[in-house]
Amino acid sequence: MAVTTTAQVAPFPKSGHDHARCRDWMIKRAESLCLDQGLRFTPQRREVLEILSTAHQCLGAYDILERMGHRDRRPPPAAVYRSLDFLMELNLVHRMTSRNAFFACTRAEHAAPIQFWICRHCGVVGESESTLITDEVARLAGELAFRPETINVEIEGACQTCRTP
Ligand SMILES: [Zn+2]
Ligand SMILES: [Zn+2]
Numbered sequence: 001m002a003v004t005t006t007a008q009v010a011p012f013p014k015s016g017h018d019h020a021r022c023r024d025w026m027i028k029r030a031e032s033l034c035l036d037q038g039l040r041f042t043p044q045r046r047e048v049l050e051i052l053s054t055a056h057q058c059l060g061a062y063d064i065l066e067r068m069g070h071r072d073r074r075p076p077p078a079a080v081y082r083s084l085d086f087l088m089e090l091n092l093v094h095r096m097t098s099r100n101a102f103f104a105c106t107r108a109e110h111a112a113p114i115q116f117w118i119c120r121h122c123g124v125v126g127e128s129e130s131t132l133i134t135d136e137v138a139r140l141a142g143e144l145a146f147r148p149e150t151i152n153v154e155i156e157g158a159c160q161t162c163r164t165p
Contacts, residue, residue, distance in 0.1 A: 029108070103125045
């Protein structure tokens with residue numbers, strides 16, 4: 001079993017920060033990832049990532065769809081799901097299972113299992129990385145003779161901006 005314990009709390013995006021810079025960083029990262037791997041960063045994939053990276057919140061597929069293009073040229077829901085699958089494959093977007101919603105990843109890379117922290121007040125999502133939780137799940141699974149297939153760690157609460165002092 002892995003004994004490395006990388007625990008690192010990702011900073012939450014601060015309220016009032018420059019969204020455009022965040023979005024540009026995420027789009028640039030997506031462009032270079034696609035270039036490296038010979039994948040196509042289609043206008044639709046870009047638009048989905050732009051919407052999520054500007055929102056800094058998790059959005060359902062239909063919320064994303066509503067923000068896309070012009071009313072008469074909106075893509076079908078299946079196309080949005082395909083774009084989301086593509087972006088999730090590259091870890092550019094993650095799915096919040098408890099809400100069936102998606103958000104743009106703000107980390108440069110993932111070295112360990114991720115935990116998602118969602119603020120109930122503003123809807124902002126943060127990420128942390130730690131092997132401790134999955135190691136413990138593996139240990140407990142051994143005791144139960146259970147084979148875990150997916151482990152989602154999603155914590156709801158209040159972010160620093162929304163917390164009352
Ligand atoms: Zn991430
Ligand atoms: Zn908040």
